[in-house]
Amino acid sequence: MSYSLQQTSLLAPHLGDDELTALFSTDADIGAMLQFEQALAKCQASAGLIPQASAVAITSSLKSPKLDHSLLSGGIGRDGMVVPGLIAQLRSVLPTEARDHLHFGSTSQDVIDTSLMLRSKLAFGILAARLKATITDLNHASNQYGKNQLMARTRMQQALPIVVADRIQTWSAGFQSTLNASQNLKFPVQMGGPIGTLRNDALKKAIAKELALDVIPHNWHAERSPVVALANAASAITGAAGKLGMDVCLMAQNEFAEIALSGGGTSSAMHHKQNPIGAEALVTLARFNAVLISAMHQSLVHEQERSGAAWTLEWMVLPQMLVAAGAATRLTMQVLRSITKIGS
């Protein structure tokens, strides 16, 4: 799963996220696949399933293999995924006797799913750190502006006076909820073999330990709730940020002037304007993920032992959702740090 969307476009500096995008680059995907194959060989050798010499040859050869990318591309066009072509290339430079011990007992989905989880774990690590920083930033803002007056508004009408700390508390609660949810996520290894029926729990645990991933009781080739959980969490993050973004857009309306921000987008035609483009991008990213989440739930309808159609749909969608969550956390901090006043 590598789908580097926000990376190469005019939107990248605004709606992308370099750190998250890097995790879903081709290089990072293949890098994680190589990690899986190395861990697999190492653990299989320890368990006596393949010769130790093969494992040594494999781990050594896969450290920094020279790959012919145009050959990989051809394989993707033919196979709908990179693994068969990648394994063929990797095998071709192994000693003959070790070739069959690479990717032994495994299948493309073990490689691709585990690579996804390796990088998703890193992604949620970054996101969690940013969520914590956001909550800290909100605490600072509350300390600084918390006692200022603000008008509570319900249904977009003035309700009753509150203080700034009241509204910040709701924002914080959103980020805290999503942080909690993120920290409960599981990032399981996948090792089910060609049709998902391999049940070597010891091997699975060993690989998981090697890769610092989780183990869940079942092979999830065709039971995709672990992947949907990541998407739900990504959308919860953009949702929490979108709520803050919407509030900031409303507070920044000229007549309200409930918030002041430094920086702000300029207009090609109206030079007096200061556009709260960070805050409105948060709304965009929330709506974007709120749309994409639908695809991930659709992919729960997974035919038989492996659905090419449903699985591929995940590839097109999940990386985008995680990068959007990255952009949302980045922009949230940027917005918060540009605040020069809240309330009065």
Add this chain to the structure above:
Amino acid sequence: MSYSLQQTSLLAPHLGDDELTALFSTDADIGAMLQFEQALAKCQASAGLIPQASAVAITSSLKSPKLDHSLLSGGIGRDGMVVPGLIAQLRSVLPTEARDHLHFGSTSQDVIDTSLMLRSKLAFGILAARLKATITDLNHASNQYGKNQLMARTRMQQALPIVVADRIQTWSAGFQSTLNASQNLKFPVQMGGPIGTLRNDALKKAIAKELALDVIPHNWHAERSPVVALANAASAITGAAGKLGMDVCLMAQNEFAEIALSGGGTSSAMHHKQNPIGAEALVTLARFNAVLISAMHQSLVHEQERSGAAWTLEWMVLPQMLVAAGAATRLTMQVLRSITKIGS
């Protein structure tokens, strides 16, 4: 939140669910609202916030109040929700001195959100029981047919032989995952007052205890992750059932004949046909919820202290999702119990 969709239509006997629909009827919604108001008065009296006599008058009067439904309807058209009109009616028959003690310190959203949680807790209770029954049914099926041969299929092509127990295990894992997720749900009471700033934790806990609901640290008037969590869980249920449904549809293809079902839909034109309508409805319900989930995530973008637009969107969508989950669990059991053979 009452939105009784599958109830009154030609689709109800097929795609509805009597038990779940009943929970989201007008009567059930108002009933739960009355429960909240009674618990509120009782707990406020215990805390010395309102006179004990008022609490007695309120709990007694609200046990089975006579309500003028056409007056309620008029109020809904005017206010966009039932609560203001309902409270007015309830107050009109209370002793004068108790009137202001009904709904004291509370707001429409406290009533509506808590009513939702009361009924959602019942809904997930029913769903969990059915998920357990489904897992039991699957165990029985595995005992009966588990050693039969089946062809594993990946990307809709024959892969390698498996036994029936292998496929059933994936189905069970899906239901078990969603059961686990359902059992981790929180059903929090809402008691935040007009603008969500009331922070009387003792009162909140007392009401929660009275109503057997949960307490979470923050008021969630404008932080809707607790509601989205219910929707995620509902869609996980329909997704797990949709995976099974899709597999059954494929297994029931005449040339496959990997499953045999008693009953089955008839055709108005082709009398030889036996349509696996239960199984295909599971696919429909999964796709339905996979679409609706998007609305719930959109509603995370909630303006200020209360968004009429985002909140109302939840009302239109969440009850449908829960009823769809109900229908999916009902139909799953119906399909499983109609099996007369799996594999060969």
Add this chain to the structure above:
Amino acid sequence: MSYSLQQTSLLAPHLGDDELTALFSTDADIGAMLQFEQALAKCQASAGLIPQASAVAITSSLKSPKLDHSLLSGGIGRDGMVVPGLIAQLRSVLPTEARDHLHFGSTSQDVIDTSLMLRSKLAFGILAARLKATITDLNHASNQYGKNQLMARTRMQQALPIVVADRIQTWSAGFQSTLNASQNLKFPVQMGGPIGTLRNDALKKAIAKELALDVIPHNWHAERSPVVALANAASAITGAAGKLGMDVCLMAQNEFAEIALSGGGTSSAMHHKQNPIGAEALVTLARFNAVLISAMHQSLVHEQERSGAAWTLEWMVLPQMLVAAGAATRLTMQVLRSITKIGS
């Protein structure tokens, strides 16, 4: 397709639409099915395909048949749709020699799809009339308030002064666009027989003429773009109304006071408030249909000659979308007629 959602709930007076809901009631659905069967018999008799006497018996018997609704319900649970059970009941009271001439050469899908189109045509007739009335209302508002000053706002920030007529013109353009789109819709008859291969163009034209429906070159049993077109149009209507609703919500903010509305929702806790509940419901309905549209596009993936799963998904979604469009047009007019001032 009858799925009367907004009808029986606490939301009906606010988010429903009596006229549109009536078109998607069980009675209206069955009524339109009877119309189809009568037209079919009449046209088949004219073409010499069935005896004239049978056509007379059928049209007479189907004028106001006594139907056992609990029997119909049982059939729906068994067959996943009403038609087989309905035809069986209707045949049982026909003279023996006419029985096979009812529903002759036809299939459930011909009946259900044509019933949908009969009622959708009526629905879009109502919607078009309301869209025209809306455009007229907007013209009146422009005449009355058009020269008043208003602040143009881009990215939610003050841009440059405009007059009220400028903004009304954008609103009108939205309704005019969607009116144009609605008026280009086709409402084709369906008459393809059991597997959609019947190609009796003369018969199709005759039935279409009898029912005032359109004819398209192909049978659309499994090519569902004619149905998706209805959904696109419904969502365009709620979208145009949602844009107006969002603007009205923003204009009605107290500090802006760019619009004044009579009526307005009350609050159970804050008696000074006037909530623009009609305008915000327009936003809700737009977002609702913008979500549901996804299901209709999903249903384009239609297996073989008839997909039970995809077709049933249409049933669960399209009526809701049309009723939402009805509610949006109704509420738009209500909002416009409650305006007592725009601009200054």
Add this chain to the structure above:
Amino acid sequence: MSYSLQQTSLLAPHLGDDELTALFSTDADIGAMLQFEQALAKCQASAGLIPQASAVAITSSLKSPKLDHSLLSGGIGRDGMVVPGLIAQLRSVLPTEARDHLHFGSTSQDVIDTSLMLRSKLAFGILAARLKATITDLNHASNQYGKNQLMARTRMQQALPIVVADRIQTWSAGFQSTLNASQNLKFPVQMGGPIGTLRNDALKKAIAKELALDVIPHNWHAERSPVVALANAASAITGAAGKLGMDVCLMAQNEFAEIALSGGGTSSAMHHKQNPIGAEALVTLARFNAVLISAMHQSLVHEQERSGAAWTLEWMVLPQMLVAAGAATRLTMQVLRSITKIGS
């Protein structure tokens, strides 16, 4: 709007489309923006709105300007879009007296929307040509295999025998419907000035003629039905292809063997397998666009004279939808041309 998703990833050779992706590259976007600015200057000079000498300087300078891309990126991060920074760079190399005549009376949205339409028109030109080629391919397939026997299937069950031509006719009807819809699309120029109130119809027509675009009566800065129409058409294309793809996947099931395809994906673990990866990708792309369409309809809710949030959402979604339509048409032709047998 440039969002080159499928371009730089492992998925590009399978799910991308070089021709379509190129249209939504950064270079193509900026190229089309330059075209707009040149046409604007030229037409304004002809109308006497700016000096002829300025137009000459502008059109000459914009033919192949040297742009500092890192400066552009910085601008995007600051302004949320490329135009302000781009115009600043372009002006900096113009003669002083011509600087204000570049982008004269225009606004970022005029540039961005017109650039979108210029490239969308090219995109739909490519798509229409492929749809026609697809229909031709289907006619050939019908000539070659049309009389072969096939089993019609409804609700995934055997119904009645048909010939291959019957099923191909449904596929063709889908592509023909979407071709018709594509050919009715409008690609309007946008020239409304800072707040969309400029109504210089002569200028708009002149620019449209220069750029071979359409003119519609209103400025569509905040009335986005013209953009949604493109998205509806893109999803109709992927939907028609997805229906064919689903049928091919089902026909290619080993026990059915109703279709034979040359090529086909290989498996890393099961060397006997031939996976119909093109056909299943068609299903994926249909479901992908059926999800994304929701975002485009959400963006109809557009605040005031310009919604940053809603407009940006279009940018993130529409290019992906058009590239997906490109991939679907490319893969459809690839699948059709790999057929070596249909029916028996």
